[in-house]
Amino acid sequence: YDYLNGESTIEPNLNDLAPIGKWERGIGNGCPFNLGTYFDRGNWVYSDDIQKNDPPVLFYNLFACGPGRLTDENYLAGAYIFNTTYGLITIASSKSGSMLYFNDFTEPLGEGSTIGEAFQTWFNKQAPFELWEQEWYYGMYLFGDPTLRVLKLDNYSPNKPExxxxxxxxxxxxxxxxxxxxxxxxxxxxxxxxxxxxxxxxxxxxxxxxxxxxxxxxxxxxxxxxxxxxxxxxxxxxxxxxxxxxxxxxxxxxxxxxxxxxxxxxxxxxxx
The missing domain is CATH 2.60.40.10 (Immunoglobulins)
Known part of the structure; x- marks a missing residue:
């Protein structure tokens, strides 16, 4: 499906020559191809890689397809929060899709909303959903505690009441x-x-x-x-x-x- 209209005119196209080999579909027969074959700056990321590196990050918004697929063993969205020291929250898609229009999420988050409230605000602001939006946004999940919120580092408490x-x-x-x-x-x-x-x-x-x-x-x-x-x-x-x-x-x-x-x-x- 041509989600963004005119995608077929964007180069490179399928089977065009690439520096190494030719351009292929990112998804073929249900299995992603290895980007590391074409780009020496990247490779597969596995759940045990996340556990081994233990990144000092509290919140992840995964711009990727499928890391929130709960039926996958050691699914990545869970690995970031259940297999690490610091991870608390992950937002991810259970299929093809991700978050777009990030300001609809980060603005309420910065104004004091919980992560769950900000996530709901973002989702509601995308409505009414066109077909491509349904196919892209449906299946988004929030993993972890949705009641957490971001505290300003320079935030001071109210004065003691009298x-x-x-x-x-x-x-x-x-x-x-x-x-x-x-x-x-x-x-x-x-x-x-x-x-x-x-x-x-x-x-x-x-x-x-x-x-x-x-x-x-x-x-x-x-x-x-x-x-x-x-x-x-x-x-x-x-x-x-x-x-x-x-x-x-x-x-x-x-x-x-x-x-x-x-x-x-x-x-x-x-x-x-």
């Missing part, structure tokens, strides 16, 4: 706590995690932008002193130190109401 709010109260009352004017040195999006000290937490909530005020509400039920903690994390994963606030429940709700009634009756008696 929690404001009441420092004592009564059980079963809802109280409001706040972090004012959150800051990230690079202006990255920010997430916030609250630990209420009573076994409950908020999980990561957000995103917030720099200079936002973060407001949360919580109810405590047992007389005690609680250490409320909060930390911030930017979109690249850099976390701040914990900010803390001590909060005490000095009375239970029933006793507090009883004391209030006693005082009320006392003043009513004096007035009467």
């Amino acid at each position: 929690i404001t709010g009441p420092i004592n109260g009564a059980p079963e009352e809802e109280y409001t706590f706040q972090i004012n004017d959150v800051k990230d040195p690079e202006g990255d999006a920010i997430y916030c995690y609250w630990d209420w000290g009573d076994g409950n937490n908020s999980g990561w909530k957000g995103p917030y932008t720099s200079d936002d005020d973060i407001i949360e509400h919580h109810t405590f039920y047992t007389k005690d002193t609680y250490i409320i903690k909060a930390k911030l994390k930017d979109v690249n994963g850099a976390e701040s130190d914990w900010g803390t606030l001590n909060f005490s429940l000095s009375k239970n709700k029933l006793l507090s109401n009883f004391n209030f009634l006693k005082k009320l009756l006392y003043y009513l008696r004096i007035t009467y």
